[in-house]
Amino acid sequence: MAFLLTLSLASSAIAGNNYCLANAKVFVNGKQLIFDQEPIIANDRILVPVRAIAESLGATVEWQDPKVIIKQGVTEIILTINSEMAQRENRKIFFMEQPPIIINGRTMVSLRFVAEALGASVAWDDNTRAVTITSNGDFTASNQPIDEGAGDNYYKLYDPIIGPDTGPIPEEAKKYVLEHRLLKDIKNIQYVPNRFLELGSYDTMISGTDEFGQEKLIWLTKNKYTGEICVTGSVFPNKGISQKTVISTLEKKGIKKESIKKIYIAPYEENQIYWFVIAEQGDKKYYYCLDFYTGDIIIENIAT
The missing domain is CATH 3.10.450.40 (Nuclear Transport Factor 2; Chain: A,)
Structure with a gap:
């Protein structure tokens, strides 16, 4: 979490959520976005004003208290303030690591969550402290100018999710488990989704036996920024x-x-x-x- 520490400027709490301010640049298809409400880090996620990021990716935002509806073509994402549960246009349910919250009248959501839900990719450059969002379409072209004094529509944007979002590949998982003596013999390695995520995160699950011959399951994640692999859980199936x-x-x-x-x-x-x-x-x-x-x-x- 060294990255989180370098971003932290101040911390506070609102509605039971601890958060801190961030400091980074954000680019959508090569164009820097300038906004008037600083995003926050909450639960190791960067939260940004939903309207800003959605509109920069060619989507519209509709408010139906307490729900926020994001639409981009046939894609529709329904979020609820202070709820981890989200829904897609096909009625698929999935769960967010950090629910949307309201800060200073702005609905704040995970930058990475919204960008990837709208079909964009997100990358972080630690050297330049920049977030790069790339979408299939250039929604920040000259026919959709960025108004730097836009009040409710544009805000100052910062950083994506901090931490792991997928499991290591089988070769990495096998090496990690054996080197750390978590298992003596490995029987199977597979990816399993985190929660009910339809969009996203997976752990790598390794099954095998430990030094005492007991069957054991272990889950690993890999931090996409640092490459660090860590254990997120383990169980003995017979327990x-x-x-x-x-x-x-x-x-x-x-x-x-x-x-x-x-x-x-x-x-x-x-x-x-x-x-x-x-x-x-x-x-x-x-x-x-x-x-x-x-x-x-x-x-x-x-x-x-």
Whole structure:
């Protein structure tokens, strides 16, 4: 987190959220954006005014308190203030690491989240302290000028997500686990999504046996800026509930086994391991999180 420390200028708290100001430059398709409300770092994410970043990428923003609707062509993203849950135009549900919040009358959202949701890529250059956003279309061309004194439409923008957003490749994961003696033998390596993310982040899950011959699952992430690999969670499968128990629990709620489309184990937070289940019945889609150890249903969401 050295990068976070170099960005920190001041810290404060609002609505239970700790945050600090940032200092960097942002470019969209080669053009620097200038804004009037400084973004913040919250939960290791850079939050920026939603209208600014969305409009710079050719999208429109509609406010339906407490929801914010971002539209770009056929793409529609629905966010809710102070809620981690977001929704796409196809009714797919996914969860954000940091929910949108309001600072000084501005709706602040993760820069990287919005940019990538609108089809753009985000890169950070630590040497120049610059964020580069590249989209398929040049939405900051001369027919859409940037008004530097724009009040509600344009703000001062800073930095993207800080930290890991994907797991290491299998070769890296295998080397890390064996060198750190986390496992003695490796049976399988695969990518698993973080939470219900439809857009994004994946951990690398390694299964194998430890030095005592016990079966163990380990999840790794890799920081895209520093290349650092770290463990986000580990479990002994025999210490928690089985997939059969998960299915049985959901059947009691009317979810048929054959309607389950995805079922997997992954960290929800560091060392907080859940079973994730996505099911479809009729015109409804069901999202469940069950605590790996207790079997308690932590999240239940139904999209119609």
